[in-house]
Amino acid sequence: MDYFKSLAQELFSTNYETPPSSIQFIDAALSCTSPHFAPSYTDPNQKRIIRRHLVSFLQDYISFKPSIDAFMHDDGTSVNLLNANGELQLSSSTPSIPLTIWLHESYPFIAPIVLMSTNTTYPIYDNHPFVDSSSGSISTFYLVNWKYPGCNLSDLVHNLVNIFSHNHPFYYSPSTNDFFHPSLASRREAIDRLSCTLHYDMTELLSKTHDEVEELSSLKEHMVRRVLVAEFSVDESENEMTELKERVKILTDEADKLSSWLRDKDQDLSPEEYKVEDEFEAIDENSKVLLDSIAADKATEDLMYSLDKAVEQGVMPFGTYMKQVRLLAKEQYFGRAKLEKMGISLEWLH
Secondary structure, three states: OHHHHHHHHHHHOOOOOOHHHHHHHHHHHHHOOOOOOOOOOOOHHHHHHHHHHHHHHHHHOOOOEEEEEEEEOOOOOEEEEEEEEEEEOOOOOOOOEEEEEEOOOOOOOOOOEEEEOOOOOOOOOOOOOOEOOOOOEEOOHHHHOOOOOOOOHHHHHHHHHHHHHHOOOOOOOOOHHHOOOOOOOOHHHHHHHHHHHHHHHHHHHHHHHHHHHHHHHHHHHHHHHHHHHHHHHHHHHHHHHHHHHHHHHHHHHHHHHHHHHHHHHHHHOOOOOOOHHHHOOOOOHHHHHHHHHHHHHHHHHHHHHHHHHHHHOOOOOHHHHHHHHHHHHHHHHHHHHHHHHOOOOHHHHO
16 A cells, blocks of 8 residues: 555655545545556446545545545455544534545445544543444444435434534533524434434433442342241241151150050059059168158258248247258258168158
8 A cells, every 4th residue: 555655655755635636536446447546346337436425525525535545345355445533623612523534345336334433532432322432442323324316425424413412522512402493403413313312312321220230239149148047947847847746756655555555554553542652762871861861851941941930920929930840950950971881862851
């Protein structure tokens, strides 16, 4: 492309905005037959349309100049394409917008590729309705619905001027309600306004949806923890139930054994002959002494308690109470001393 770069420098070095210089460059580029420099436009009729559209566009927007460079498609294919690059100055209070308009190898039947430079002082704000902030690629209703012969470069840039006047790429200004007056808006302008409104509505909806998803995710985590706690509690309850069932079974078996034993005893003895005390027999002399001593000690304790109540109620004179308590305490002492002499712990009495 060095040939065309030198040609462009020569043509635009003295009078950059002169349309004849642009025309000369376009004619030279379209007539080039060198395999290294020739553009990827082969049909003569296509070249005539490209020339007519470019010349008309450069006359309407003199800040743009033509050029030819290699363009890399997304699939990796490299082609030599004509392009026009320059800046759109919308107003004195806003920065200019640097644009490069590439003419597709199938132009005018396929829309041009419009890119905005991302290497600028002002970054493109995120979520612009018509400009991708990362690549600078521009997509509008006009480009998406491009159809020749109704569409051309001049009308395309005019549409971009209308859009960017109300949605500047460097400033967030979603004032779409005043985009155009409905009575003055064309069908295309009305669609652009609707597209812009839908974009911001979708952006707001996506933001709310994201917040709701985050909230639901947090709630899900909380519910998962609660489910785990509930499952753990259920497992513990099931284990306790299993243990209780086993315990009930054991107690039921013991109760059956006791009931069987009682039935056998009822058959052996009449109610008059049967005494519960007979079922508890000492196995030796020490055990017999222990049982007798425990019974006597408990009886003494009960008697002393009754004497205390009698004194409190005034039924017994205090002197009689003291005499009886001394006698009972003496008997209790000798009884406990006897147990200690036999080597039996007094813990049995408690």
